[in-house]
Amino acid sequence: MSADIEPPRIYATRRYRDTRSMIDWLEQAFGFQRHFIVDGEDGGVAHAQIAFGSAMMMMGDHRDDDFSKKVGAPGGDAGGQSVYIAVDDADALYERAKAAGAAIEREIADTPYGSREFGCRDPEGQLWNFGTYWPRAHEAPEHP
Numbered sequence: 272m273s274a275d276i277e278p279p280r281i282y283a284t285r286r287y288r289d290t291r292s293m294i295d296w297l298e299q300a301f302g303f304q305r306h307f308i309v310d311g312e313d314g315g316v317a318h319a320q321i322a323f324g325s326a327m328m329m330m331g332d333h334r335d336d337d338f339s340k341k342v343g344a345p346g347g348d349a350g351g352q353s354v355y356i357a358v359d360d361a362d363a364l365y366e367r368a369k370a371a372g373a374a375i376e377r378e379i380a381d382t383p384y385g386s387r388e389f390g391c392r393d394p395e396g397q398l399w400n401f402g403t404y405w406p407r408a409h410e411a412p413e414h415p
Contacts, residue, residue: 278407279326280358284400286333286342286351290316293330297321303328307412322408329355329406341376341390341398353390353398357405361387364401373399385413 287293294316297303303321311317315332333339333351343349358364365379368391376398377390388402406412 278405278409280356280405282355282357282406283328284342284353284355285328285330285345286339287330287345288333290319290330290332294319294321306408307406320406320412325408327406327408337377338390349398353400355400355402358401358403361389361401361403365389368401 285293294303294305294308298305298321301323303323306320306322306327307318308316308320309318311332311334313334315334316330318329318331320327320329333344339351341349342351342353345351361379365375368389369375373391373393375389375391377388377400379387379389381387382402382404384404386402386404388400388404390398390400392398
């Protein structure tokens, strides 16, 4: 990768009922590569990242938590999907989004994995997540 081209900052996110099986299938069917998997306390997948070239997708098991309720179940109306965008200054973007009328779904806060993040919906109800965590497909994970 050229040093002149910034790595992607926009990531599709997915919730699955069985993320491990889906990672296997996505590798076999489309050629994704495992980048990072965090095991959940229940034996499932709390968080995973798979890469396709320079692009990356984040995923985890659908569970009974606040984020899953916001993105919905796999196969449901929202389909367990959202978008995450890595930003340099999450606080400034949070204020900008609020001023533009974004519906804040998750107040800005620091996370246990070192990111500062918030979530909001646009005027048509799509969920957007922004944070300072910025995984790059061509670099080793920060939290192996």
